Amino acid sequence: MRYLILLFVFATLIFQRSSAQENPPELHRPLNIPPVLSGNFGELRSNHFHSGIDFKTQGRTGFKIHCAADGYVSRILVSPWGFGRAVYVTHPQLGLVTVYGHLESFSSKINKIVVEEQYRRETFRIDMEFKEGEIPVKKGEVIALSGNAGSSGGPHLHMDVRDLATGDALDPMNYFKHLFKDNVRPEVRSIALYPHGGVVEDTTIASFRTPQELSQPFTAWGRVAPAIKAYDKMPGANNIYGIKYLSLLVDGQQVYHRVIDRFSFDVTRGVNTLIEYSDYANNGWMMTTYVPKAHILGDMVTTTIPNGIIDINEERDYSCRFILSDEHGNTTNVDFIIKGKRQPIPKTEHIGTKFYCTGDNTYNLNGLKVFIPQGALYDDIYFNVVTTSLDGYFSDVHKVGDTGIALHRNYDMTITLTRDTQPDKSKYCLVRINGKRKSAVTAKYENGVMKASINRFGRYAVTIDKTAPKIVPSRQKRWARNGKVSYKISDNLSGIESYRGEIDGKWVMFEFDGKNALISYKLESNRVKKGRSHKVKITVTDACGNTSTRTDTFTW
Numbered sequence: 001m002r003y004l005i006l007l008f009v010f011a012t013l014i015f016q017r018s019s020a021q022e023n024p025p026e027l028h029r030p031l032n033i034p035p036v037l038s039g040n041f042g043e044l045r046s047n048h049f050h051s052g053i054d055f056k057t058q059g060r061t062g063f064k065i066h067c068a069a070d071g072y073v074s075r076i077l078v079s080p081w082g083f084g085r086a087v088y089v090t091h092p093q094l095g096l097v098t099v100y101g102h103l104e105s106f107s108s109k110i111n112k113i114v115v116e117e118q119y120r121r122e123t124f125r126i127d128m129e130f131k132e133g134e135i136p137v138k139k140g141e142v143i144a145l146s147g148n149a150g151s152s153g154g155p156h157l158h159m160d161v162r163d164l165a166t167g168d169a170l171d172p173m174n175y176f177k178h179l180f181k182d183n184v185r186p187e188v189r190s191i192a193l194y195p196h197g198g199v200v201e202d203t204t205i206a207s208f209r210t211p212q213e214l215s216q217p218f219t220a221w222g223r224v225a226p227a228i229k230a231y232d233k234m235p236g237a238n239n240i241y242g243i244k245y246l247s248l249l250v251d252g253q254q255v256y257h258r259v260i261d262r263f264s265f266d267v268t269r270g271v272n273t274l275i276e277y278s279d280y281a282n283n284g285w286m287m288t289t290y291v292p293k294a295h296i297l298g299d300m301v302t303t304t305i306p307n308g309i310i311d312i313n314e315e316r317d318y319s320c321r322f323i324l325s326d327e328h329g330n331t332t333n334v335d336f337i338i339k340g341k342r343q344p345i346p347k348t349e350h351i352g353t354k355f356y357c358t359g360d361n362t363y364n365l366n367g368l369k370v371f372i373p374q375g376a377l378y379d380d381i382y383f384n385v386v387t388t389s390l391d392g393y394f395s396d397v398h399k400v401g402d403t404g405i406a407l408h409r410n411y412d413m414t415i416t417l418t419r420d421t422q423p424d425k426s427k428y429c430l431v432r433i434n435g436k437r438k439s440a441v442t443a444k445y446e447n448g449v450m451k452a453s454i455n456r457f458g459r460y461a462v463t464i465d466k467t468a469p470k471i472v473p474s475r476q477k478r479w480a481r482n483g484k485v486s487y488k489i490s491d492n493l494s495g496i497e498s499y500r501g502e503i504d505g506k507w508v509m510f511e512f513d514g515k516n517a518l519i520s521y522k523l524e525s526n527r528v529k530k531g532r533s534h535k536v537k538i539t540v541t542d543a544c545g546n547t548s549t550r551t552d553t554f555t556w
Contacts, residue, residue, distance in 0.1 A: 010159045025094045027068040027175045028140045030159055031055055036237050038156050040327075041171040042260030043242030044275065047455075048268040049260065051338060052099065052160035053170040053176070055146075059271065061104045061155045063146040068161075068175075073135035073143070076106070076114055076128045080514030081157065098443045099160035104147025110135065119247055122500075122507045151515060153172050165263070169260045171244075173327045176352025182234050186324040186332045189229040189405070192286055194276055196309050199345050206279065209336070212306045217337035219350060220312045222345045224288040227276055228334065229283070233329045233485040245325040248289050250310060250318055256289040256303045265298065269408050270296045273378055278404030294357045294379035296408065313339045314438055352384030367416035368398045378411040393461040394419045394428065395450070401457030415461055421446050424485025426545045427466055429494050433459040440465075440543065465494040468546040471538050474518060480556045485510075486520035487550075494543035500545065502537045503528050511536075523556055530556060 008058060029035065057063050067089055074097065075088035080383060083101030087110065090097050092541040108456035113135065118126055124435060137143055161172040173180075182394035191214060194206040200220045201207040207218055208226075231240035248256040258274065273296070276286045287307040291301055305311075309465065314317060318338040325331040355361035357377035363370040366387045387397040397417050430443035430450045441460070450462050474486035487510075489499060501510035501521060508527055510519040517537070528534060533555045541547045 001146075015205075017246070024174045024181050025069070026098070027098070027161075027180060028066050029176065030065055030068065030100065030157060031057070031146065032066070033058065033061055033063060035176070037180075037234060037241065038154075038237070038239050039158075040241040040244075041169075041173060041502040042263070044287070049169070049263055049271050051265070051268075052101075052158050053158065053172045055157040056237070057146045057155045057157060059155055061145070063144055064142045065100050065103065065144040065157060067137045067139060067141045069094055069096070069139045069144050070133050071137060073130055073137060075130070076110065076126070078114065078118070078124065078126045079150060080125070081112055082513040084152065085144070085147065085149075087143055090132070092132065092164070095164045096170075097162040097164050097389050099158075099162065100137075100144055101158035101160075102147055102152040102156060103144040105145045107141075107143050110143060111554070114279055119507070119511055124509055124512055126429060132292055142215070156351075166264070168262050168264050171327070176328060180234070180328070182326065182328040183330060184233040184235055185330040186230050186232045186326060187233070187240075188322075188324070188334050189330060190283075190286075190463075190514075191322070191334060192229075192241065192276075192283070193218045193220060194225050194227055194229045194279075194286075194288065194290070195220070195346070196223045196225050196290060196307075197225045197348070198312060199343055200224055202341075202343065204346055204348075204548050206276070209285070211334065214334070214336045217317065217339040219339045219341045221343050222313075223309045223311055224338070225288050225309050226320060226322070226336075226338075227286040227290075229286050229325075229336075230332070232324075232326055240427075241326075243287070243324050244327055245323075247323040248308075249321040249323065250305075252319070253304070254391055255305045255310070256291075256301075256308050256367050258287075258301045260300060263297075267296050267298075269406075272406035272408075273297065274301075276408040285498045292357075293380060294375070294378045294408070295305075296378070296424065310338065312338060312340045315342050328404040350382040352382040354380060354549055355383045356380050358387060366398075367396055367418065369414040370411060371401060372411040375407060376407050376411050378406060378408060389418075390461070393463050394422070395462040397433065397459055397461040399459045399512070400454075403457050403515065405457055407456055409454075411453045413452050413454050413460065415450045415452075415460065417448055417450070422464055423543075427464045429463050429544055431493070433460060433461060438463070438493065442543070463493075465492070465542065465544040465553055466546060467492045468548040469496055469540040469542050471540055471548050471550040473550075475522075475550060476552065476554070479554045481522045481556070485536055486518060486521065486522055487552070489518050489538075489540050490517050491540075491542045492545075494546075497541050497543045498539045499538065501539075503534055505535075505537075517525060528556065534556075 036056040043050035069091045071089045071091035074090040077086040084104035146157045161170045192208045193200045246258045291308040322334040342446040361372040387396045425445040430441045431438040441449045443450045469491040472488045510521045539549045
């Protein structure tokens with residue numbers, strides 16, 4: 001009987017997998033090189049799901065990117081961060097949008113439109129939208145070259161496939177599965193059992209096992225949630241990938257199932273509900289069966305037990321099995337035992353005020369106001385603030401909430417200054433304090449307070465930033481020979497807000513590579529006359545209005 005149940009569960013996975021791919025349209029492959037992935041769809045990333053797949057480009061840039069199908073360019077994005085350069089193509093007949101990110105350059109017909117607008121606005125960063133008929137493209141047409149722009153960790157092509165009607169991100173492997181041969185099963189790193197109002201191994205902290213240690217049962221009593229750290233693998237690559245299908249069986253019955261084959265960008269921060277977020281700093285991506293009260297991921301996660309928590313209330317062995325499966329049907333089963341051991345469960349003592357995920361919540365005390373709107377919390381919490389005074393700050397230091405609690409939406413914070421002595425109010429800077437590290441938070445001064453919209457709990461205070469950004473020439477002796485003028489730009493605290501580059505008194509487009517803090521301009525004879533001396537002027541301003549200017553001369 002148990003074998004039949006397991007067979008039914010696996011058949012369910014196959015049905016769901018095939019249903020998600022039912023008659024997908026044929027898309028042109030984006031690259032004409034052997035396809036190898038460095039990242040798959042739905043991978044758990046910091047505060048977001050990975051929205052596409054990453055094609056490796058052999059450690060190089062400059063490969064031709066081919067359009068997936070007939071359609072039109074609907075959006076072009078250029079930024080120092082994120083996708084860097086990206087092209088969005090809408091395919092009305094297919095009901096899809098494809099996105100190509102981290103590009104080195106656009107095709108000539110696209111680039112002409114982009115550069116004209118960048119020079120018209122005098123900005124490198126640009127976000128342009130287009131209507132059908134303005135930039136038509138054909139299936140297989142070269143629309144760009146692959147690159148390493150934006151927040152890319154190495155040369156590759158990021159490709160999204162999105163539902164035109166809803167904007168949801170869809171798994172591109174549904175359309176490109178035929179390009180890959182995969183017979184490698186998911187790989188398990190560790191199993192854990194987390195107490196959620198129960199006891200594990202006679203304590204109220206989690207217990208961990210490697211796969212080799214699973215012959216030793218967990219002992220527990222009360223409410224507990226299993227968790228697993230695992231990754232998918234593919235032949236021909238050393239990369240690790242996200243797990244697409246994950247199920248938990250207890251005594252032969254499926255009690256939890258998770259599948260990531262599409263998602264709305266509105267819930268992408270919900271990635272934090274799939275892991276033991278409070279333990280992330282110590283143990284990374286432990287994928288838990290616990291489902292919070294605000295179940296925002298909908299059909300992506302289903303469970304037949306309250307909140308995905310197992311109630312160990314009998315002194316017996318609970319037979320558990322994790323089932324992990326990938327797009328190609330490669331499956332790994334992980335069996336473990338939870339042995340019920342009757343014992344007292346310590347009473348949890350809560351500190352702070354109870355805040356509810358189903359409504360708005362406010363706090364106002366000791367110079368700190370906090371408003372947490374409905375929809376920001378995944379669970380009801382106990383909210384606590386610890387206020388201290390430290391030298392060097394213009395407000396008290398407020399430890400707001402528990403850093404082990406994830407947030408789905410921003411909350412509003414207002415901090416009253418205890419010393420409002422700066423004549424130039426723009427120099428005030430709200431910072432998040434993490435040990436010795438301070439990171440700036442976008443905030444606005446208003447009548448003795450700093451107001452901000454915050455996306456996580458932590459320690460916050462107001463300081464000042466009077467230090468101007470740094471501008472340092474990069475490989476200055478090679479400017480003429482390489483035909484490129486480059487500078488390193490950096491800021492000590494509030495961050496770079498804007499920059500401007502001029503040659504011989506005219507604005508030229510210095511591209512900003514954010515990850516390398518580098519701005520550079522490739523010399524163009526139609527804008528900079530050759531065979532003479534030139535004056536370059538760089539102006540950089542940070543978020544507190546501190547400005548640096550540097551001028552240099554070179555001959556080209």
